[in-house]
Amino acid sequence: xxxSNSVGLVQTQTFTFAQDEPFALESGATLxxxxxxxxxxxxxxxxxxxxxxxxxxxxxxxxxAGYLTPDDAQPGWxxxxxxxxxxxxxxxxxxxxxxxxxxxxxxxxxxxxxxxTGQRYGLHFPVVTIGDMVRAQxxxxxxxxxxxxxxxxxxxxxxxxxxxxxxxHSQRVRAAIPIATTARxxxxxxxxxxxxxxxxxxxxxxxxxxYYSNGRRPDAGLSVARMVGHITYLSEQSMHEKFGRRLQGxxxxxxxxxxEFEIESYLKHNGDKFTRRFDANSYLYxxxxxxxxxxxxxxxxxxxxxxxxxxxxxxxxxxFTSDWLYPSxxxxxxxxxxxxxxxxxxxxxxxxxxxxxxxxxxxETMTRLLGSFLERVRGEV
Amino acid sequence: xxxxxDQQAAAYAALRPDLQAVADLTPAGAKVLDLGCGDGALLAxxxxxKQARGRGIELSEAGVxxxxxxxxxxxxxxxxxxxxxxxxxxxxVVILSQTLPFLDDPAxxxxxxxxxxxxxxxxxxxxxxxxxxxxxxxxxRVPLAPDLPQHWYDAPRWQAVSITDFAGFCQQVGIAITxxxxxxxxxxxxxxxxxxxxxxxxxxxxxxxxxxxxx
Numbered sequence: 353x354x355x356s357n358s359v360g361l362v363q364t365q366t367f368t369f370a371q372d373e374p375f376a377l378e379s380g381a382t383l384x385x386x387x388x389x390x391x392x393x394x395x396x397x398x399x400x401x402x403x404x405x406x407x408x409x410x411x412x413x414x415x416x417a418g419y420l421t422p423d424d425a426q427p428g429w430x431x432x433x434x435x436x437x438x439x440x441x442x443x444x445x446x447x448x449x450x451x452x453x454x455x456x457x458x459x460x461x462x463x464x465x466x467x468x469t470g471q472r473y474g475l476h477f478p479v480v481t482i483g484d485m486v487r488a489q490x491x492x493x494x495x496x497x498x499x500x501x502x503x504x505x506x507x508x509x510x511x512x513x514x515x516x517x518x519x520x521h522s523q524r525v526r527a528a529i530p531i532a533t534t535a536r537x538x539x540x541x542x543x544x545x546x547x548x549x550x551x552x553x554x555x556x557x558x559x560x561x562x563y564y565s566n567g568r569r570p571d572a573g574l575s576v577a578r579m580v581g582h583i584t585y586l587s588e589q590s591m592h593e594k595f596g597r598r599l600q601g602x603x604x605x606x607x608x609x610x611x612e613f614e615i616e617s618y619l620k621h622n623g624d625k626f627t628r629r630f631d632a633n634s635y636l637y638x639x640x641x642x643x644x645x646x647x648x649x650x651x652x653x654x655x656x657x658x659x660x661x662x663x664x665x666x667x668x669x670x671x672f673t674s675d676w677l678y679p680s681x682x683x684x685x686x687x688x689x690x691x692x693x694x695x696x697x698x699x700x701x702x703x704x705x706x707x708x709x710x711x712x713x714x715x716e717t718m719t720r721l722l723g724s725f726l727e728r729v730r731g732e733v
Numbered sequence: 734x735x736x737x738x739d740q741q742a743a744a745y746a747a748l749r750p751d752l753q754a755v756a757d758l759t760p761a762g763a764k765v766l767d768l769g770c771g772d773g774a775l776l777a778x779x780x781x782x783k784q785a786r787g788r789g790i791e792l793s794e795a796g797v798x799x800x801x802x803x804x805x806x807x808x809x810x811x812x813x814x815x816x817x818x819x820x821x822x823x824x825x826v827v828i829l830s831q832t833l834p835f836l837d838d839p840a841x842x843x844x845x846x847x848x849x850x851x852x853x854x855x856x857x858x859x860x861x862x863x864x865x866x867x868x869x870x871x872x873x874r875v876p877l878a879p880d881l882p883q884h885w886y887d888a889p890r891w892q893a894v895s896i897t898d899f900a901g902f903c904q905q906v907g908i909a910i911t912x913x914x915x916x917x918x919x920x921x922x923x924x925x926x927x928x929x930x931x932x933x934x935x936x937x938x939x940x941x942x943x944x945x946x947x948x
Contacts, residue, residue, distance in 0.1 A: 727804065
């Protein structure tokens with residue numbers, strides 16, 4: 353039914369906490385209750401030492417591997433790397449993934465119902481940070497009885513969560529694997545986030561975030577936001593190779609304002625597809641969390657100081673040569689800071705033409721790298 | 734125990750001769766940084782058999798992949814920028830094996846090695862070897878280094894150095910050579926007096942001269 357190296361049929365579970373005592377957020381606001389959706393693959397060993405937490409990126413969810421129904425066409429978002437014999441080998445490791453706070457795949461977010469009013473939160477949902485997302489994950493681990501993770505791994509925004517784990521919860525992490533990520537958004541990256549948000553604000557259907565009961569959703573705005581994002585996930589070279597200047601279903605220019613180039617059609621298709629699976633308000637919340645993330649800023653501007661308690665954590669930092677969203681020099685800066693903090697750092701800038709998306713595509717290299725690295729840290733536990 | 738010794742002997746025998754000399758000069762349990770660690774053969778040996786805490790810096794993706802495959806902790810990057818990140822005296826030993834002829838700025842790298850490490854182990858090919866001298870004299874061609882395969886056009890940088898050149902430089906900048914091992918085409922050679930004529934490769938332990946005098 354499913355490929356033999358698949359984790360097979362999986363189920364998303366939920367964990368709800370902070371019913372009695374509200375969950376305090378970095379902003380000073382509180383949230384109660386808090387629900388996290390999560391999935392788990394593989395088996396937790398007797399001494400509970402083989403757990404790996406996988407953190408998802410901006411638009412991901414808890415469904416990282418396997419299939420939700422017997423006739424599910426699409427496996428989870430990191431199925432290439434999670435399963436028997438894969439990079440995160442479920443024959444050896446207990447792999448967990450939870451949907452971040454503020455998102456729309458089962459965890460508490462702006463689309464959840466506020467028990468105080470009986471209405472969906474919309475913009476009444478408090479602004480959350482990467483730090484809040486990770487502290488919620490800590491609560492999930494407490495619930496599951498896992499004191500210490502063998503590793504925490506993730507790409508892009510998942511990598512930020514990895515860094516947050518290492519900076520603030522290092523005693524609970526043996527190894528940290530930040531992939532294609534950055535320790536802070538530069539002004540240019542904040543600018544890209546803001547264009548996406550402005551596209552949503554500008555859609556009349558957005559209605560200040562209050563659209564859940566209107567029957568109309570800000571699809572046009574969310575679609576443009578996704579298109580802008582998508583451009584930053586590709587590279588000039590991969591666009592050249594995939595689309596060139598080819599026209600979609602026609603021989604010559606029409607001298608009109610229709611979708612003509614293949615790249616236009618591809619972006620539009622991806623934008624439309626995204627509106628069917630993601631909530632515009634969640635897009636606002638999650639991109640805001642990306643922009644706020646700044647561990648160095650929390651430590652007097654010193655990134656090394658942010659990791660001064662992580663000297664016992666082994667790091668595997670991975671970047672990709674054609675990633676221009678979070679370019680290699682962001683990772684190199686991180687590696688420098690970790691080195692200065694006395695951490696054990698392995699770093700590789702993988703040659704790839706796939707841009708930021710490479711972390712989902714360069715499966716073979718990643719499998720070798722992650723497999724060996726995890727094998728080592730497992731042996732050292 | 735015997736099996737472990739056999740294993741160590743086999744691993745030692747598999748090392749390049751100059752790396753065997755470097756391994757001999759590395760104290761057990763040392764904190765080691767290997768610059769240009771390649772596929773990690775030396776570092777793996779030091780970690781496994783000399784209980785070293787090893788770290789490496791390597792430029793090539795293939796090298797880093799091989800090192801991670803051996804369970805080593807290695808950073809990809811240029812030596813110069815990589816070294817700059819480490820606090821002073823972070824390592825007992827910093828290793829530079831058969832890489833000296835290819836460095837952009839050897840003086841700066843050597844100074845950095847002795848900032849980051851309490852000592853440095855350097856192996857390099859000796860262009861003072863008599864065959865090199867003869868080849869230049871008789872053919873008018875600049876000879877290949879005795880124990881290195883690269884031609885001058887194979888590498889972005891390729892500087893010919895002899896033992897006498899290197900020793901002179903060390904004296905000039907206040908670096909003490911505190912141990913020396915000479916190889917002649919892969920074999921240890923007891924040739925302290927005519928080393929610049931007979932050695933194909935030199936392996937030196939270096940320390941800051943002030944530090945060495947104190948010891």
